[in-house]
Amino acid sequence: xxxxxxxxxxxxxxxxxxxxxxxxxxxxxxxxxxxxxxxxxxxxxxxxxxxxxxxxxxxxxxxxxxxxxxxxxxxxxxxxxxxxxxxxxxxxxxxxxxxxxxxxxxxxxxxxxxxxxxxxxxxxxxxxxxxxxxxxxxxxxxxxxxxxxxxxxxxxxxxxxxxxxxxxxxxxxxxxxxxxxxxxxxxxxxxxxxxxxxxxxxxx
Numbered sequence: 001x002x003x004x005x006x007x008x009x010x011x012x013x014x015x016x017x018x019x020x021x022x023x024x025x026x027x028x029x030x031x032x033x034x035x036x037x038x039x040x041x042x043x044x045x046x047x048x049x050x051x052x053x054x055x056x057x058x059x060x061x062x063x064x065x066x067x068x069x070x071x072x073x074x075x076x077x078x079x080x081x082x083x084x085x086x087x088x089x090x091x092x093x094x095x096x097x098x099x100x101x102x103x104x105x106x107x108x109x110x111x112x113x114x115x116x117x118x119x120x121x122x123x124x125x126x127x128x129x130x131x132x133x134x135x136x137x138x139x140x141x142x143x144x145x146x147x148x149x150x151x152x153x154x155x156x157x158x159x160x161x162x163x164x165x166x167x168x169x170x171x172x173x174x175x176x177x178x179x180x181x182x183x184x185x186x187x188x189x190x191x192x193x194x195x196x197x198x199x200x201x202x203x204x
Contacts, residue, residue, distance in 0.1 A: 030067070032057040032169060034199030040078050040094060041192040042180075048094065051078030053195065055173075057118075059104050069118055071100035073153075073175060075193070077129075091131050096193070098124040098175065100153055112161035119154045124177045126191065147184065151177040159201065167201035 036053040040046075053075035059067040073096070080092040102120015109115070129144035157171030175193040182188035 028061040030057075030059040030061070030167075030201055030203045032059065032071075032167075032199055032201040034169060034171060034197040036075075036173070036195040036197040038075060038078065038193050038195045041194070042094070042189045044187075044189065046080055046092070048078050048080050048092075052076050053193075055100075055197065055199075057100070057104075064108070065106055067104040067106070069100065069102045069104040069120055073098040073100060073122070073124075089132070093129050093131070094126065094191075095129075096124055096126040096177070096191070098122040098151075098153075098177075102153065106159075114159040114161065114167075116157050116159060117155060118157070118171075118173070120152065122151050122153050122175060122177070124149060124151060124175075126177060126180055128181075145181065145184065147181045149177065149179060149182075151175065165203050167203065169197070169199040169201055171197045171199065173197065 032055075034055045034057075036055060038051045038053050040048045040051060042048070053073060055071055055073050057069055057071035059069055061067040075096045077093045077095045080094075100120055100122050102118060104116055104118050106114055106116035125146065125148045127144055127146045129142055131142045153173065153175045155171050155173035157169055159170075160168045162168060173193075173195045175195070177191040177193070179188050180191050
């Protein structure tokens with residue numbers, strides 16, 4: 001049994017426990033939804049274009065300044081600039097999903113403003129696909145591979161309370177996926193996803 005399999009069950013148990021506790025809480029919960037503009041960096045000479053993603057966060061506040069943060073990251077396909085070799089042209093695209101679990105500290109200024117952060121671990125699933133385009137008479141092709149693993153995420157944001165329940169969010173984030181395709185290739189890489197997002201929150 002691998003380390004990844006050993007860690008997967010505790011992560012799931014902690015997430016379910018947080019949600020169960022929060023369902024019995026009173027006015028200490030918040031739901032956040034963000035639309036992200038992303039930049040993916042896999043190191044080496046990759047040249048990925050900007051992409052888009054969404055995050056959904058559920059927060060349970062232990063006190064006035066600290067909350068548990070459980071969330072989900074879903075990205076669209078992010079394309080790399082087309083490249084050429086002696087056979088033809090090829091292009092790589094990447095797509096990822098991640099389960100997020102961490103904490104969210106905040107500092108409430110005079111109403112209606114707030115600063116907050118996010119910090120935690122992620123369990124990710126990432127798919128890499130290569131599309132190939134050959135010369136005349138040779139059919140195009142595509143091949144893909146998928147990997148899962150662990151990493152971390154962090155973010156810094158500002159919030160504007162339109163009301164005590166409805167909130168507008170501005171956030172910069174970094175999601176770091178470690179050792180992608182380790183064991184499957186001689187060239188594993190770390191995938192950094194840097195993002196700026198705009199979102200809304202609802203506190204209840």
